[in-house]
Amino acid sequence: MLIIDDDYKFGIFWEVLSKENEFYYGTMMFIIDDEIFPKKVAFNHTLDTIFFNLKQSANDLYHPAEKNNGELGSNTVDNRKLSYGKVPNIISLNTSELGMAYTGWEGYGGISLQLGFNEDTERLFYSEDNGNNFKEIVLKKGTIQNIFEMLPDNVALEAQLPKT
Numbered sequence: 335m336l337i338i339d340d341d342y343k344f345g346i347f348w349e350v351l352s353k354e355n356e357f358y359y360g361t362m363m364f365i366i367d368d369e370i371f372p373k374k375v376a377f378n379h380t381l382d383t384i385f386f387n388l389k390q391s392a393n394d395l396y397h398p399a400e401k402n403n404g405e406l407g408s409n410t411v412d413n414r415k416l417s418y419g420k421v422p423n424i425i426s427l428n429t430s431e432l433g434m435a436y437t438g439w440e441g442y443g444g445i446s447l448q449l450g451f452n453e454d455t456e457r458l459f460y461s462e463d464n465g466n467n468f469k470e471i472v473l474k475k476g477t478i479q480n481i482f483e484m485l486p487d488n489v490a491l492e493a494q495l496p497k498t
Contacts, residue, residue, distance in 0.1 A: 335494060337484045339477045343367055344458065346481060350494040351377055358382045358491040362432065364445060366460055367471045371445040372432055373462060384430040385485040391428040392482040406450030406457060416448060417465035424459075425449040427478070449478055 338345030345365040352359045358381045364371045406423045415421050427447035448459040448468070456475050459468040486494065 335486070337481055338365060339473065339481060341474070343471060344473055344477055344481060346485065348381055350381060350491050351496065353492070353495055358488065358495075364432075364447075364460075366458070367469075371460065371462055379431060382488055382491055384432060385487075385491075387428040387430045388482045389485060391426070392479045405452060407452050411450070411457075411459065411468075411470070413466075413468050416459055416468055417461070421448075421450075423450055451475060 335349065336345060336347045343366070346362065347365060347370075348360055348362040350358050350360040359378050360381050361375055361377050362379050362381055362384060363375070406421070411421055411424075416424065419426065425448065427449055429445055429447055431444075433444045433446050444462070444464070446461040446465050446468075450457045450459070452472075454475050455472050456478060458471050458473060458478065460471070461468045
């Protein structure tokens with residue numbers, strides 16, 4: 335399944351592969367500016383947990399640093415401060431197990447997503463190396479939340495299970 339924004343800059347791809355003990359397992363990747371994250375494909379992600387946490391983090395905004403006016407603006411963002419949660423008005427998006435570093439895979443550190451707002455746009459900062467380096471993409475305001483809200487619930491995941 336695929337959900338992507340109208341500008342084809344941000345999306346989520348997933349496939350449900352199995353269900354065990356009421357959890358839905360499969361593969362899931364973010365599409366960000368024509369790239370796929372995480373770079374290594376795994377087939378045992380807990381999809382219902384990931385989707386729940388993404389939806390929750392977009393609705394219950396968690397600011398690791400202080401929040402003043404709510405807008406990041408067009409300010410330059412320091413990678414080191416961003417990595418340590420020291421940039422005001424940045425929201426940390428919970429990528430669950432997709433954000434974990436996996437040892438043994440050279441250069442692979444999961445995916446970290448941080449979000450800030452500037453008037454009619456949102457600035458998505460993403461890292462695949464445990465926050466050592468962040469890239470940025472600018473999207474229409476509301477893109478991330480709209481995509482996350484379209485993620486399936488457990489009833490929809492059940493319907494996506496492969497027929498045996």
